[in-house]
Structures are given as C-alpha cells and as structure tokens.
Amino acid sequence: MKKSERINQMLRFINQKQHFTLKDLMAEFQVSKRTALRDIASLEEIGAPIYAEYGRYGGYRLLNQIQLPPISFNSQEIHALYFAMQALRSFTNLPFQVSFRSIHEKFINELSEIQKQDLERIRNRVSFRHTEQIKESKHLETLLMAAVKNIIIKITYQKGHQRRSRTIHPIAIYSMKGYWYCQAYDMCKKAYRVFRCDRILSAELTDIQPLVELSEMTIQNVHSFWKPSEKAVPFKCHISQAGIEKFQQEHYPSMRLINETEQTYLVGSYEPNELDFIVKYLAGFGKSIKIIEPVLLKESLREYYRDMMENI
Known part of the structure; x- marks a missing residue:
C-alpha cells in the first residue's frame, strides 16, 4: 500500500x-x-x-474528531467494486433495488474518463454469467429488514393452488439457482422453515414479541433450528468425490455428509410429501451417488429414470 x-x-x-x-x-x-x-x-x-x-x-x-477527506479508491478497489456490482445485475429483484441503481450511477459518474475507459475495456473482456432470476420477489426488503430488526411478520404464502396465512420470524435471506429464499422460524408450527420469496404474496409487520433465542441468530448457525418431524424418512447414500463437490454447491439443512470406514455418505431425512423433491434432487447427482436406504427412495429414483427414458 x-x-x-x-x-x-x-x-x-x-x-x-x-x-x-x-x-x-x-x-x-x-x-x-x-x-x-x-x-x-x-x-x-x-x-x-x-x-x-x-x-x-x-x-x-x-483530542477531537477530524473532518475527514472524501473517500478515494485505487484502481484495484475500483475494479473490485465494479465486479461486485456486475455480479448483481442478473437479479430483477434485490433488497434496496432503487438505492442500488442510484449507487451504481453515482459510482460511474464519479470516475475519471480514464477510469471509465478502463472499466469499459474490462466489460468487453470479462463475461459475467449468472443464473438469471426466474420469478419476481416483491417483498425482499421487508423480509431482510424484519430479519435485521428482529420483527415478526405475517405473510400470505402460496404453494401450488393453496394460499395460507403464516406468522414467521425471518432470520436470513439468500439466493440460489435463480430463486430468493427466506430462512425463518414458523411461529405457528414452532419449527424452522425455508420459504421461497416469490411465493410470498404479502408481508405485514406485527407487534408480536420476538423470541429471545432468535435475536442473535446468524445465517451460519440458522440450520440448527431445523428439526425433522416424527414422520420424516431417513435416507443414506454412498457418494463419490464428484458428488461431494456437487453437494457443496447445493444442499439443504435436512442433509449432511458423514465418513464411515474411509467412505463418504450423504445422509439426511425427508418428509413423506417431499418424496418427489428428494428424488429430483438426488437424480441430479447421476452416477456420483448410490442409494443404500430406504428401498422406497431407491425404487422411486428408478421409476423417475424410467419415465425420463420413455420421453426420449
């Protein structure tokens, strides 16, 4: 420096x-x-x-606070900020979307002509390829601020053709494969849940007192709140190194990797109504996994492959 x-x-x-x-x-x-x-x-x-x-x-x-000079950035910092902003362009929805556009415009306008030309050359040499956001999520800012300020909210949630009112304590939001998700504690079911944000049709703040144990919850330990129901079905699969890498890219709180006798296994559980979901998820691993148990899951995956073959 x-x-x-x-x-x-x-x-x-x-x-x-x-x-x-x-x-x-x-x-x-x-x-x-x-x-x-x-x-x-x-x-x-x-x-x-x-x-x-x-x-x-x-x-x-x-002795007293100083009147600081305006913040200035070196060329490496300008490039890093530009890359970070380009990485967000694939989302049609972002928390504070209007503010983001304003910041981007101010950032570009404050640059010298040489710096602008430098970024233009980078833009013509670097391709930012991201998963495009699939569906619009209208309440991201409300969900995020409720999580930050520990506010319980009432939402209308649509799953399939059903619309249900839920009271939740948002903990964190994240984006994965073109969708935004909200990790939250369902106050009615008294359980940890993940909600797809585009399925949240309305979100209203409430005066309900938040749970103390959720106040300091972070996105790193939020999965500790997830608990399977009594009807959850345990599963176990042998997984290869290629499968481990795929698991690290996409996995859910109901599953984890374990090591036994120098072998790695994917273990977890799924609710009975989630059988189709877990079959499609495991099918994405191809030959990198082998289901050990339960038999029903193994047969369901075979049936899934047979249906695929018939449509080829």
Whole structure:
C-alpha cells in the first residue's frame, strides 16, 4: 500500500477509535514500529490533533474528531467494486433495488474518463454469467429488514393452488439457482422453515414479541433450528468425490455428509410429501451417488429414470 493511501486509511482508523497504541497501528496496517512512528508524525504534520499519553496504559488519543477527506479508491478497489456490482445485475429483484441503481450511477459518474475507459475495456473482456432470476420477489426488503430488526411478520404464502396465512420470524435471506429464499422460524408450527420469496404474496409487520433465542441468530448457525418431524424418512447414500463437490454447491439443512470406514455418505431425512423433491434432487447427482436406504427412495429414483427414458 502506498504511504498516501495508508495515511488516508489511518485517519479514518484513529477517528473511529479515538484512543490507540503503536501496536494497534502495526497490527491494522501491517507496518513496523519505526514506520508507525513516522506515520504518526505525518498525521501530526497534516493537522491531526493527536495527544501522546505516557505510562503503563499510555498510547495516543485524538483530542477531537477530524473532518475527514472524501473517500478515494485505487484502481484495484475500483475494479473490485465494479465486479461486485456486475455480479448483481442478473437479479430483477434485490433488497434496496432503487438505492442500488442510484449507487451504481453515482459510482460511474464519479470516475475519471480514464477510469471509465478502463472499466469499459474490462466489460468487453470479462463475461459475467449468472443464473438469471426466474420469478419476481416483491417483498425482499421487508423480509431482510424484519430479519435485521428482529420483527415478526405475517405473510400470505402460496404453494401450488393453496394460499395460507403464516406468522414467521425471518432470520436470513439468500439466493440460489435463480430463486430468493427466506430462512425463518414458523411461529405457528414452532419449527424452522425455508420459504421461497416469490411465493410470498404479502408481508405485514406485527407487534408480536420476538423470541429471545432468535435475536442473535446468524445465517451460519440458522440450520440448527431445523428439526425433522416424527414422520420424516431417513435416507443414506454412498457418494463419490464428484458428488461431494456437487453437494457443496447445493444442499439443504435436512442433509449432511458423514465418513464411515474411509467412505463418504450423504445422509439426511425427508418428509413423506417431499418424496418427489428428494428424488429430483438426488437424480441430479447421476452416477456420483448410490442409494443404500430406504428401498422406497431407491425404487422411486428408478421409476423417475424410467419415465425420463420413455420421453426420449
């Protein structure tokens, strides 16, 4: 990192911390003690009101907040931001969609002509190929903000020809294979559920008190809330390395990989009404899996393949 860039970032760092030490600067910016001392001197030269505190618990203190200069980006950072924004273009729906368009426009307008030409050359050399969003999801922003602010909402959910009212506590949203999904806790069924966002026809905020244990829930541990019903059917499949890689690309909270006698297995469970879903999911693995149990799942997959052959 150039010294000018480091000093700019250091200004923002100390403005936020107010009190800091040489070790803080050395760790944050990966510089030596000598460089950190020179940088502090440079900060003082440009007018940063830094006061040195001596003693066992000494360090440096900012006497008052600094009026920071506008944020500037180097060429690598500009390219990274451009790539990130292009990755979102395949979605017709995004949380804060209008704000995203505005940010993209402001980002481009703030660039110099040379930077714009540079990005244009990148656009002509890089292909951003993403799974296009299949169906519109109108309530993404409501779902996301309900998850962030721990607000329980009432939704109208359509599955097939049925429309049902559900009261849920959204935990997180994510996108996969052209669809948006909402991970939530169903307050009526008292169970973890995943809802396809395009099937949510309405979403209204409520005054219902949220569950305390959900307040600190993150997308990393949300699957711990999933529990199979008493009617759930366990399954087990032997899986090859190719299958493991596919599993890592797409899997659900009802399944996991285990190792037994130096072999890897895909295990999990499915609800009786999810048989067609699990058959289609496993069919996507082709020869990379072999169903061990149950027999019904094995026979259903064979029937699925026979139906496919008849349509060829």
